[in-house]
Amino acid sequence: MPFINYENREISFKIVYYGPGMSGKTSNIIFVHKTIAEDKRGELISLKTSEERTLFFDFFPLELGHIATFSVRFNMYTLPGQIYYEASRRLILDGADGVVFVADSQRSRYERNILHYQLLEKNLMLYKINPKAFPIVLQYNKRDCDTPIEIGTIEKQLGLEDVPVFEAVATRGDGVLETIRELSRRVISQFEV
Ligand SMILES: Nc1nc2c(ncn2[C@@H]2O[C@H](COP(=O)(O)OP(=O)(O)OP(=O)(O)O)[C@@H](O)[C@H]2O)c(=O)[nH]1
Numbered sequence: 430m431p432f433i434n435y436e437n438r439e440i441s442f443k444i445v446y447y448g449p450g451m452s453g454k455t456s457n458i459i460f461v462h463k464t465i466a467e468d469k470r471g472e473l474i475s476l477k478t479s480e481e482r483t484l485f486f487d488f489f490p491l492e493l494g495h496i497a498t499f500s501v502r503f504n505m506y507t508l509p510g511q512i513y514y515e516a517s518r519r520l521i522l523d524g525a526d527g528v529v530f531v532a533d534s535q536r537s538r539y540e541r542n543i544l545h546y547q548l549l550e551k552n553l554m555l556y557k558i559n560p561k562a563f564p565i566v567l568q569y570n571k572r573d574c575d576t577p578i579e580i581g582t583i584e585k586q587l588g589l590e591d592v593p594v595f596e597a598v599a600t601r602g603d604g605v606l607e608t609i610r611e612l613s614r615r616v617i618s619q620f621e622v
């Protein structure tokens with residue numbers, strides 16, 4: 430559920446980029462951040478290791494216009510994909526209103542994508558959220574790699590229906606805004622229902 434501040438007339442949604450290690454979550458958020466006009470975004474904060482891996486999270490706030498007389502703010506987070514940071518992932522997912530699942534299109538990462546998607550579903554259920562009724566967008570990132578996995582393989586393996594799918598090359602920004610636009614639309618329309 431979004432956080433509603435009646436005094437400041439502000440609605441805050443929490444968006445989380447989820448996915449296996451090195452799939453391109455931070456690259457997504459960096460591109461979104463640099464694309465947004467300066468007066469609409471806050472500083473991008475990254476807590477990372479010396480090897481540029483996300484240690485805890487990346488975060489920035491984004492002003493997105495209005496719903497009725499309330500200003501809308503999206504708090505954008507990525508989480509660490511390395512397998513041993515499961516406790517951090519669970520913590521960052523708490524209170525999320527929508528998730529971009531960033532999958533890695535390299536064949537060698539296929540199993541990792543499946544595992545992390547299953548962990549996402551498990552973690553949502555821990556928070557009493559039904560993953561099938563929750564705004565999730567699936568992004569196949571790294572489409573520029575050699576012989577990327579075919580679109581549809583992850584959905585088929587996991588029995589996903591009605592999950593919007595986007596192809597991306599996050600380092601170039603291809604598909605990044607399309608992905609977040611669709612998720613924003615879903616998050617806001619679910620709130621308005
Ligand atoms: N070729 C290619 N490289 C990419 C793409 N997206 C990200 N990368 C590279 O993949 C590496 C990992 O990207 P990050 O954005 O840091 O990945 P992450 O998912 O945040 O990784 P963790 O924080 O460790 O979970 C970096 O070297 C990026 O430059 C892409 O679409 N194509």
Ligand SMILES: [Mg+2]
Pocket residue numbers: 454455456482483507508509510
């Ligand atoms: Mg990262």
